[in-house]
Amino acid sequence: MSQKDSFVKFEKVDKSYDGEVLVVKDLNLDVPKGEFLTMLGPSGSGKTTVLMMLAGFETPTSGEIYLDGNPISSIPPNKRGIGMVFQNYALFPHMTVKENLAFPLEVRKMQKSEIDEKVGNALAMVELQDFGNRMPLQLSGGQQQRVALARSLVFEPRLVLMDEPLGALDKNLREQMQYEIKHIHEKIGITVVYVTHDQSEALTMSNRIAVFNDGKVQQISSPDVLYEKPNSSFVAQFIGENNQLKGKVKSINGENCIVTTDSGDDVHALKINVKNNGDGSLVSLRPERVAINSSENFENNFDAKVKELIYLGDHIRSRVEVCGNDQFIVKIPNSYKEANLKEGATVKLSWKASDSRALDLN
């Protein structure tokens, strides 16, 4: 990525609150203009701290943040011109929706007519034209969320930050709002940095996802790469469902390797995050990439015992014991071929070496 592409740049940023623990460790991150970047991670992983440093409410302990090429650590939050949607919206309760939207324009000393026009446009964007004179508390959660979104965009900031903005909404509304935010982003092409701990939210909306754990970015890539090619055990486990087989590296052959599981089975896998023979490794494998009783020729073929079958309509979720792991999940499409599977039966499981990834022991 060239320097020109990097609109937001974190350079060797560390952050500590108490001088004992680093909540953000050596963060280096580039966000190109117009990108929707999501910071995803469990709570306490440092992602919100990163966002607060970008907004100016926290200062980096060391390192520097650049916005459009300029260092911003010494610029106070009110001079940064960054929009933000807060977790609980932070709509001013004593002002109407219109007054809330007009606030950032008034502090910028705009003309009354210009303010009216921009507020009108912003309300139209989130389809709340008829609600301008309501107080925030008279609106539903979803409507408040849309007002907060409109307020963060109304003064045309260069960058918008969103701190788990959908956390307080129920599931249906949350999914609907995900699409709305995605569409607005596509329409106006603004750069968005979004924080969430909800992986499906991240996968739905983002151009790229940065997975945070323990103050560090574990992996940063597009949603499909992140799901299909995780490069560490943490990411593989955190994103989507994942089977793991624990063992030691037996041999390495170029891009491939063989891992011997604790039960003595040899698993063919891609060499991703292991270095030497004898290293401990977790082999990661998505449940939907495992074939059951297949006649095709795969590198990995094992007999497995069916422990549990859970009927889920479109597919059957099957827990089996294979290679010493009795928590191994296989997703079987609900088609006529597999209809006669029984608990306690022995089946043949097979998968490609290119679908199994030998990762660190974590």
Place this chain on the structure above:
Amino acid sequence: MNHSQSSAGLILTTDGIPLKISLKKAERVNKIRAFLLVSPLLIFILVTFLIPIGDMLARSIDDRQINTVFPKTFEVYKKWDRQGLPSEEVYKTMFFELKNSEGYSVGKASTRMNYSKSGWKSLLKKSKRKFKKIEEGPFKEKMIAIDKKWGDREYWLALGQMVDPTTMGYYLNAVDLKYDSNKNIVQQKENRRIYNKTWIKTFKVSVLVTLFCLLLGYPISYLLATLPMKYSNLLMICVLLPFWTSLLVRTVAWMVMLQQKGVFNNLMVMAGLIADENRWQLMYNQTAVVIVMTQILLPFMVLPLYSVMKTISPTYMRAALNLGASPLHAFYKIYMPNSIPGVSAGCLLVFILAIGYYITPELVGGKDGQMVGNWIAYHLKTTLNWGLCAALGAILLAMMTALYWAYNKIVGIENIKLG
């Protein structure tokens, strides 16, 4: 639809009884239970609060004392045309009623008569003693012979104020007015006008105390509401500490601090800021009252402020900053409007407490710092003019009610938050 809703619009239950009646019946037991639960408190408040207040309000206009002691005299008195002296009949009735009355009731009546015209008390006391020797008329001449005040028309005219069983006299007195002998409302004599000055002083002190409490309490409440828990708890204890100390101890401590040879003046002299002979007069005046009352009433400002500020999410300020407002602008436009319920609750509370304050002005106020509460106590304990006490108290009550009403009109009482 037709089944459940009759043509008159009444909704019926399945049994055919109107829904409202049915509902009332169902809720009656609950209402009775609720009433029984509150009834002990209701009775307590009635006996210890409502009845005494009602009695006090009645006293402020009650004027029956003389009518009960000299009922017949007042009957004949009413026939007097107020020209010259009253007739022999009035003197005669007065003579017998005074002679045959009990000393105790005459004492009470004469006190009241003295409010209308000073001199009555001694006149009745002296006359009652001398009347014992007199058996028959003509009473007019004999009475005037005992004391020539009996022949002074002014005394007889003053009685006219007391003919009615109710009077506005106490209220007039409380605002430096009085009835003259023809029952016209006139100003008190120059040297007896004290209450209007006191009212203004009381108002001024209360406003100042409220203002200083707000100025001192707002920042500390803000700090309390925004500091992390472990610091704010400690600070809260410091704020509440005065609550745990006796009011008298605190007031006396202030006396030690503020008097002319006290700690504060000594420090100022030691620091060379004032000359030894020019020590500040900080005690026994209004300044002392304002300083000490501000300190004593400060918690009543801080607590409502704190409880409201605690509910103002810090993200409001962050959001305002993020949207481009300077910290000052954000505070003025976002934080302050949201803290208004606490400000108004605190101000109302402190003002109401201040306007009726008694002990602090009594101890540190000196002559200059006396407030209405002190006059009430004075008349209650020293002059025993309970009618005037009642009138002063009733005016205080009316002022507070008016304030409360105005507050409700302007801010809305539902916006008040005490905690």
